[in-house]
Amino acid sequence: MTTALTPSTLTDLDALAYAGPAALVITITPHLATELLKRNTRNRNLRPRAVSDYARDMTAGSWVINGEAIKLATNGDVLDGQHRLHAITKAQRSIDMFVVIGLAPETQETMDSGRKRSTGDVLSLRAEDNATTLAAITRRVWAWQQGDRRFKGRDTPTTAECVAVLTAHPELRRSAEIATRTRNAFPHIPQSVLGTAHFLFNAIDPDECAWFFQRLADGANLPVGHPILALRARVTSERLDAVRMAEDRFMAYLIRTWNAVRDGRELARLTHKSGSDIPDPK
Structure with missing residues (x-):
């Protein structure tokens, strides 16, 4: 003592x-x-x-x-x-x-010649699955909750703040699992963004969120003009063109697609003007 x-x-x-x-x-x-x-x-x-x-x-x-x-x-x-x-x-x-x-x-x-222990390291020590991905998602969820939808704010969460987010929202573990699975099937959107979007969409409609991420991963049985096909085509094209996309752009694409699916709208081409506001998922 x-x-x-x-x-x-x-x-x-x-x-x-x-x-x-x-x-x-x-x-x-x-x-x-x-x-x-x-x-x-x-x-x-x-x-x-x-x-x-x-x-x-x-x-x-x-x-x-x-x-x-x-x-x-x-x-x-x-x-x-x-x-x-x-x-x-x-x-x-x-x-x-x-x-x-x-x-x-x-x-x-x-002094201070060692490497600082990251949030991912801490979650790994706690035997969390997908610790690195889970840490990245909790950081972005924290930022979103602070009103930073571009994940570029001056402040970044501490490990204690990330752990507090995870404690308040244990469903983030499922979001990390889905993000990892989706990324493995469709490797054109960062896991950190996928997991953050899953967390937000799941809070709105869990069943539709599950279907949305299944179809994002495999693109199966979607008719021409379906928003998810537009999303898959857009990010695949930009990644193949070696365009370095910011995380907020991925986030905007995912939310615009989700909103179009929710509204039952077709979406032939997905766009997001650089610097424009990140929409609210609905």
């Missing part, structure tokens, strides 16, 4: 640091974070998106002690952890964190 030291000041930390390297758990208040950042004199460029990501997790109560530490040199300089400290000041939350003190300044050169 860890014990948080509250309150803790720079003077307390400096006194302990002289004894050499040590690790402890400290409740870092917004005030202490601000004071520590005054000693952040030699570090990488700040990434505002990372600060926003961390701050959202802190505000949501999703931040947990995971062994990653704020690292301070023997002279008190911040060697690692500036993004977490900025996030504490942004969120205005007091957060319990490991702090390693008393490190030689030159050790900073060896």
Whole structure:
């Protein structure tokens, strides 16, 4: 069981640091974070998106002690952890964190040399099927829920936010399975977009959604002029022409096709003007 030291000041930390390297758990208040950042004199460029990501997790109560530490040199300089400290000041939350003190300044050169664990890695550790695809879909569903229908917003979801989406919508696992199966049969639309569209369409009409994705995969028994045939022809043509299509364009095609099917309309040719709004599925 860890014990948080509250309150803790720079003077307390400096006194302990002289004894050499040590690790402890400290409740870092917004005030202490601000004071520590005054000693952040030699570090990488700040990434505002990372600060926003961390701050959202802190505000949501999703931040947990995971062994990653704020690292301070023997002279008190911040060697690692500036993004977490900025996030504490942004969120205005007091957060319990490991702090390693008393490190030689030159050790900073060896920090953060590993690869960050992705959301897909986390879902794989949880033994989720189709973990990479499932992670990609949850990120795009999160974006859609934030009003970002082009999946190009400034903010991207944290792993905790993706897990929260999956917890709220366990049916996303089925969407990932259908996306993988459809992609294997018709490899011209990204799985991430297929899964996101399946999630949205399934919430409207599960039976018609199941039929829609079966016919998207195999194109079987569809009459001339059917919207799904227009979709299959359009994306196949653009992919064969080596056109690099953005995800929002795929999404617009899928929604326009779905809406035409729902309306019972024929669709000889599928179009979507670049930069135009992504329609609502209905």
